[in-house]
Amino acid sequence: MRIFGLSFKVIKTLLTTQYAYMLEYRIEIALWALSGVLPFIMFSLWSQNDVGNSFGLNDIGLARYFLSAFLVRQFSVVWVVFSFEEDSLSGRLSPYLLQPLHPLLRYVAAHLAEQATRLPFAIAIAITFFILNPSSFWLPSLPQLFLAYLSTHFAFTIAFLLQSLVAALCFWTEKSSALERLIFVPYLFLSGLLVPLSAFPSNVLKIAMLTPFPYLINFPAKILSGMPVDIFNGFLAQLLWISILVPSVNLLWKLGVKRYTAMGA
Amino acid sequence: MHNNPSDLIVVDQLSKYYRVANKQPGFKGTLKHFFDRKTYDVPAVTDISFQISPGEVVGFLGANGAGKTTLLKMMCGLIHPSKGLVDVAGFSPQRRQTAFLKEITLVMGQKQQLIWDLPPMDSLYVNAAVYGLSDHEAKVRINELAEMLELGEELTRPVRKLSLGQRMKSEILAALLHKPSVLFLDEPTLGLDVNAQARVRSFLSEYNKRTGATILLTSHYMADITALCPRVICIHKGKLFYDGDLDSLANSLSPSREVKVELKNPCASEQFEKYGEIQDLNDRFVCLLVSRDKLTDVVSNLLTDFDIIDLEISDPPIDQLIGELFIKGEVN
Numbered sequence: 001m002r003i004f005g006l007s008f009k010v011i012k013t014l015l016t017t018q019y020a021y022m023l024e025y026r027i028e029i030a031l032w033a034l035s036g037v038l039p040f041i042m043f044s045l046w047s048q049n050d051v052g053n054s055f056g057l058n059d060i061g062l063a064r065y066f067l068s069a070f071l072v073r074q075f076s077v078v079w080v081v082f083s084f085e086e087d088s089l090s091g092r093l094s095p096y097l098l099q100p101l102h103p104l105l106r107y108v109a110a111h112l113a114e115q116a117t118r119l120p121f122a123i124a125i126a127i128t129f130f131i132l133n134p135s136s137f138w139l140p141s142l143p144q145l146f147l148a149y150l151s152t153h154f155a156f157t158i159a160f161l162l163q164s165l166v167a168a169l170c171f172w173t174e175k176s177s178a179l180e181r182l183i184f185v186p187y188l189f190l191s192g193l194l195v196p197l198s199a200f201p202s203n204v205l206k207i208a209m210l211t212p213f214p215y216l217i218n219f220p221a222k223i224l225s226g227m228p229v230d231i232f233n234g235f236l237a238q239l240l241w242i243s244i245l246v247p248s249v250n251l252l253w254k255l256g257v258k259r260y261t262a263m264g265a
Numbered sequence: 266m267h268n269n270p271s272d273l274i275v276v277d278q279l280s281k282y283y284r285v286a287n288k289q290p291g292f293k294g295t296l297k298h299f300f301d302r303k304t305y306d307v308p309a310v311t312d313i314s315f316q317i318s319p320g321e322v323v324g325f326l327g328a329n330g331a332g333k334t335t336l337l338k339m340m341c342g343l344i345h346p347s348k349g350l351v352d353v354a355g356f357s358p359q360r361r362q363t364a365f366l367k368e369i370t371l372v373m374g375q376k377q378q379l380i381w382d383l384p385p386m387d388s389l390y391v392n393a394a395v396y397g398l399s400d401h402e403a404k405v406r407i408n409e410l411a412e413m414l415e416l417g418e419e420l421t422r423p424v425r426k427l428s429l430g431q432r433m434k435s436e437i438l439a440a441l442l443h444k445p446s447v448l449f450l451d452e453p454t455l456g457l458d459v460n461a462q463a464r465v466r467s468f469l470s471e472y473n474k475r476t477g478a479t480i481l482l483t484s485h486y487m488a489d490i491t492a493l494c495p496r497v498i499c500i501h502k503g504k505l506f507y508d509g510d511l512d513s514l515a516n517s518l519s520p521s522r523e524v525k526v527e528l529k530n531p532c533a534s535e536q537f538e539k540y541g542e543i544q545d546l547n548d549r550f551v552c553l554l555v556s557r558d559k560l561t562d563v564v565s566n567l568l569t570d571f572d573i574i575d576l577e578i579s580d581p582p583i584d585q586l587i588g589e590l591f592i593k594g595e596v597n
Contacts (some may be wrong), residue, residue, distance in 0.1 A: 095378035
């Protein structure tokens, strides 16, 4: 069986090896999971000021949205640009370039393995949240859970491709992680991590929806929390962004790799 | 280009230029560097041509920055040439086609592909999957190479816990798992102690004999080159200045030989001046540099004229000769 041109054996070996590697860093990953509590901070901020009502959400709705945003973020967080930059500058990228496997696929495997390692910590944090806010407890239906899972994976794919685009600039700038800020700032404001997009003025919302960012947190979080959402157009937009970003990353990679000087190697 | 169909590697007028920017010191220099950066091309390799036949073991010699590693990187496809052609086993390396990548491997001293926190065995099984080896093939291959490299339970210990020598041998194992026919080795013994160096050398020699693999090697340790490479390619400031066998290079670099004599009784230095150039004279020990054409006569005369306990004739160390050559920059 082959998936995206890779044999099942390659995928299985990469994932199990990366999972074993991530388990070596389980404490660090627990801390990373804890460090992603920004949605909870925003929840406490908005719920105290009673601003939630102006978003069309009561306290329970707000709590469910931000818990969902936290969970989506846990499974769509991307750090490829930092690893890639380090590997590129240290020369570790060189042997990867000389193996019959696209180097970016190693980073995909590392991210997926990290997500699996985060899972128990994310569940523990969600349980703690429900203990502290028992009124906000809910269990999504199976179709809801499946769609949320799918949209979160698409969100991860878009985020990974966006960062890979910046990472490929390493072939030109060497320090492309600084450019990642150009993505992170709009991501922070337009993804729905700080506030649900329904709080935005309609003209700002219209512009935001033309970017990939609302489909990274807001869309999957709304599905998971059971808020009304245009599922068809949301998935369509996610697939559209993936179909734009895949050839863009490919092209930039091909151009960049010609400039590779194998520094430090 | 004299392209022989039996050549495995053909390098024709290959050049590589790196674009660099210079920065003057101080605040003014920093501002100028930021707003008006001046870049220029530095030649790393210039118009180099040679051919290599299957099964050859070729050493690349040169001082630091001579261009030998850049040349190796172009041949394995890691970097794109600025000019010229390189053909390895019928492939254009920089295209990095899967069939080509399965034929080659690159080992870089002190650079690792093994996952630092896991035992080498995990990385080996990733490599086996990536190169499409079955579990059985991988197991047989790992056992075979581990035996040749004298690796055992080290393969199940985290890489970070291994000594440099054990790590390097594990790196070599990982690089050779897929049975490559062309090995690019960049300083494979760098930083290893004398024993570990010798083990890596004997492994590479054995591997070449067993598999007929072509080996291209750069090393700062002359012992690596003399032990493994009948043919050497010398590079100085990006240009090729010698391509041939190591013995001929030694002969052309040093038309003289060293004659070390142990005397029964101490003698004055004037007594030896007519035999050759005195390199060293210490009590009863004399070291003379004698031209090869006079060697037989000189030895015969020494044995007749002096009461000699021991006499030894040797070539001056090749690394010393080549080192002197690089320093002098005597490029023809």
